[in-house]
Amino acid sequence: MCEDCGCASPGHDHKVVDVHESLLSANDALAAKNKEHIEELGAIGINLISSPGSGKTTLLEKTIEHLADELRIGVIEGDIETERDADRIRAKGVPVVQLTTGGACHLDASLVHKGIHALEHQLGDGKLDLLFIENVGNLVCPATFYLGEHKRVVMISVPEGPDKPAKYPKAFIGSDVFMISKTDLLPYFDFSQEMAIKDALQLNPHLMVMSVSSTTGDGFEGWLSFLRSLRQ
Amino acid sequence: MCEDCGCASPGHDHKVVDVHESLLSANDALAAKNKEHIEELGAIGINLISSPGSGKTTLLEKTIEHLADELRIGVIEGDIETERDADRIRAKGVPVVQLTTGGACHLDASLVHKGIHALEHQLGDGKLDLLFIENVGNLVCPATFYLGEHKRVVMISVPEGPDKPAKYPKAFIGSDVFMISKTDLLPYFDFSQEMAIKDALQLNPHLMVMSVSSTTGDGFEGWLSFLRSLRQ
Numbered sequence: 001m002c003e004d005c006g007c008a009s010p011g012h013d014h015k016v017v018d019v020h021e022s023l024l025s026a027n028d029a030l031a032a033k034n035k036e037h038i039e040e041l042g043a044i045g046i047n048l049i050s051s052p053g054s055g056k057t058t059l060l061e062k063t064i065e066h067l068a069d070e071l072r073i074g075v076i077e078g079d080i081e082t083e084r085d086a087d088r089i090r091a092k093g094v095p096v097v098q099l100t101t102g103g104a105c106h107l108d109a110s111l112v113h114k115g116i117h118a119l120e121h122q123l124g125d126g127k128l129d130l131l132f133i134e135n136v137g138n139l140v141c142p143a144t145f146y147l148g149e150h151k152r153v154v155m156i157s158v159p160e161g162p163d164k165p166a167k168y169p170k171a172f173i174g175s176d177v178f179m180i181s182k183t184d185l186l187p188y189f190d191f192s193q194e195m196a197i198k199d200a201l202q203l204n205p206h207l208m209v210m211s212v213s214s215t216t217g218d219g220f221e222g223w224l225s226f227l228r229s230l231r232q
Numbered sequence: 233m234c235e236d237c238g239c240a241s242p243g244h245d246h247k248v249v250d251v252h253e254s255l256l257s258a259n260d261a262l263a264a265k266n267k268e269h270i271e272e273l274g275a276i277g278i279n280l281i282s283s284p285g286s287g288k289t290t291l292l293e294k295t296i297e298h299l300a301d302e303l304r305i306g307v308i309e310g311d312i313e314t315e316r317d318a319d320r321i322r323a324k325g326v327p328v329v330q331l332t333t334g335g336a337c338h339l340d341a342s343l344v345h346k347g348i349h350a351l352e353h354q355l356g357d358g359k360l361d362l363l364f365i366e367n368v369g370n371l372v373c374p375a376t377f378y379l380g381e382h383k384r385v386v387m388i389s390v391p392e393g394p395d396k397p398a399k400y401p402k403a404f405i406g407s408d409v410f411m412i413s414k415t416d417l418l419p420y421f422d423f424s425q426e427m428a429i430k431d432a433l434q435l436n437p438h439l440m441v442m443s444v445s446s447t448t449g450d451g452f453e454g455w456l457s458f459l460r461s462l463r464q
Contacts, residue, residue, distance in 0.1 A: 019251055051283040052371050052400060053392025080372065082398050103402065105337065105372035137399070139284050140312065140337035140370050159391035159414065160285025166314050167369070168284060170335065182391065188420065 027145055030109035034148025037116045042127035043074065044230045047149035049171050051164075052137030054157040055181040057085045058214045059223075060132055064092040066224055071129040071231060076115040078107040078136045085134065095122045106141040107133065109148060129231050139164065143171040151230065157182040158189050162196035165203060172203045177210060177226065184213040259377055262341035266380025269348045274359035275306065276462045279381035281403050283396075284369030286389040287413040289317045290446045291455075292364055296324040298456055303361040303463060308347040310339040310368045317366065327354045338373040339365065341380060361463050371396065375403040383462065389414040390421050394428035397435060404435045409442060409458065416445040 038045040048056050057077075064073055075096040077085040086098035097118040099111050112133060119131070133149060135142040139156075154175040156164045159182060165172045172178060178200045180193060197209050208226065212219035270277040280288050289309075296305055307328040309317040318330035329350040331343050344365060351363070365381060367374040371388075386407040388396045391414060397404045404410060410432045412425060429441050440458065444451035 051285065051369070051392075052396055053283065053388070079399055081401055082395075084395055084399065105370075136372070137283070138337075138370060138372050140368070141373065156285070157391060159389065159417070160283075163314075163316055164284055167311055167316065169313055185391070185417075185420065188417065 024144070027109045030113060031146040031148040034109055034113055034116060035150070036148075037113070037120075038131055038148060038150070041074075041116070041120065041123070041131065042072075043129060043131040044151065045131045045133060045147070045149040046227075046230075047133045047135060047142075047147050047152045048155065049135045049139070049142045049152065049175070050137065050155035050157070050181075051139045051160060054137070054155050054160065055214055056134050056137070056155060057088055059155070059179075059181065059212070060089060060134060061092055062214045062217075062220065063132075063223070063227070064089070064094055066220065067130075067227065068092070068094065071227070072127060074119050074123070074128045074131045076112060076119065076131065076133045078111070078134055080104070080136060095119055095126075095128075097122070101136060105136060105138050106145050107135050107147055108145050112147045130227060139168045139171055143168075143174050151176045153177040153179055155179040155181050156196065158185045158191045161189075162192045163199075165196055165200040169203050172200045172207065175204065176206070176208060178204075178207040179223070180209075180211040182213060182215070183211045183218055184216045256376070259341045262345055263378040263380040266341055266345055266348060267382070268380075269345070269352075270363055270380060270382070273306075273348070273352065273355070273363065274304075275361060275363040276383065277363045277365060277379070277381040278459075278462075279365045279367060279374075279379050279384045280387065281367045281371070281374045281384065281407070282369065282387035282389070282413075283371045283392060286369070286387050286392065287446055288366050288369070288387065289320055291387070291411075291413065291444070292321060292366060293324055294446045294449075294452065295364075295455070295459070296321070296326055298452065299362075299459065300324070300326065303459070304359060306351050306355070306360045306363045308344060308351065308363065308365045310343070310366055312336070312368060327351055327358075327360075329354070333368060337368060337370050338377050339367050339379055340377050344379045362459060371400045371403055375400075375406050383408045385409040385411055387411040387413050388428065390417045390423045393421075394424045395431075397428055397432040401435050404432045404439065407436065408438070408440060410436075410439040411455070412441075412443040414445060414447070415443045415450055416448045 089096040152175040154171045321328040384407040386403045
């Protein structure tokens with residue numbers, strides 16, 4: 001704080017904190033309704049959080065390829081702009097809704113609520129087993145907004161480096177699964193899985209840890225078993 | 233919007249929009265002061281924006297190695313948690329200040345203001361030529377907050393994929409330089425530089441485009457020339 005300039009930190013304005021807390025509590029109430037809606041569709045909801053480009057959409061494409069014959073999968077795609085991710089998922093033949101936030105850095109329960117209704121419309125009388133919600137690529141803000149999911153997966157890819165859990169703790173504290181992706185790239189990077197996992201478990205000892213490569217399929221069996229177990 | 237549930241979108245509450253706009257205008261006023269402070273230090277300020285793990289800190293390490301003999305460099309590091317990035321920069325022998333946002337997803341002008349004062353304290357009567365401000369790893373929120381920098385650099389790394397300009401437009405619209413990093417990894421990825429550059433230039437035709445590898449040094453000469461040109 002600079003006494004000369006007299007500049008206050010606008011981030012700590014009390015009015016803003018109050019409004020923010022009221023927004024979060026409105027979000028949580030709506031998220032609880034989303035959870036009921038997801039269950040009415042017969043599904044378990046999974047919220048997927050990572051930085052841009054960690055491989056969320058590719059993970060979903062490969063997951064659908066593996067599981068489409070045994071489980072009914074639906075996807076809600078969150079992006080700031082473009083239909084590109086939904087187009088990729090649609091090509092796999094499953095119902096998908098693209099939500100664009102128009103600038104906002106995360107999905108919130110209200111947007112996802114619209115997404116669930118739009119998906120319901122596509123399904124008609126059909127049901128789902130798994131509903132994936134791919135969040136906006138952002139390792140920070142999505143961690144604050146509960147969407148009504150049953151499980152939350154936080155992913156970092158090998159090229160991002162192993163220091164991410166320590167530097168972006170909130171997403172790890174609030175998740176059920178910590179996935180390390182793009183493990184086929186381990187030979188090209190100085191990436192210590194031990195360090196990443198140790199830091200993540202220190203933040204949240206209940207995390208289920210998985211390492212996968214969507215390219216080679218390494219580690220995929222563990223991920224698929226986890227998804228199957230949600231339906232048993 | 234679901235008529236049955238009657239749930240409104242909390243993101244569009246007018247009170248929130250008003251508070252947000254007032255925050256942004258307070259931020260911009262303070263950022264203008266930051267710019268003056270940076271100039272009093274003799275420096276040009278450069279705000280570096282990217283996702284987590286795109287290689288911001290490594291770029292700075294290599295830049296310091298190349299330029300430390302000709303230009304006086306200072307660094308302000310922004311992170312949510314940890315001193316890890318500042319420790320890496322400190323090891324290169326230049327003055328550095330670590331700012332931790334304590335949860336916030338971006339630096340703002342107020343925090344950077346504190347950082348400039350802390351850096352000034354380290355410098356004593358010394359001056360700087362370049363002041364790098366490494367933002368929190370986030371391709372979304374930092375784009376909204378002017379910090380008082382003279383130049384803004386947005387970076388995406390090859391492993392993130394070429395669709396990032398289209399999907400995260402704001403950071404590209406507001407930047408001066410678009411840098412593609414980790415180009416040594418091009419042989420291992422289906423990354424179209426043409427697509428990334430075309431999308432970025434469509435958003436902002438004034439972007440200066442650079443491709444670099446901090447590992448091999450490819451493309452570094454262009455980046456260094458750009459930095460030297462800022463001081464001429």
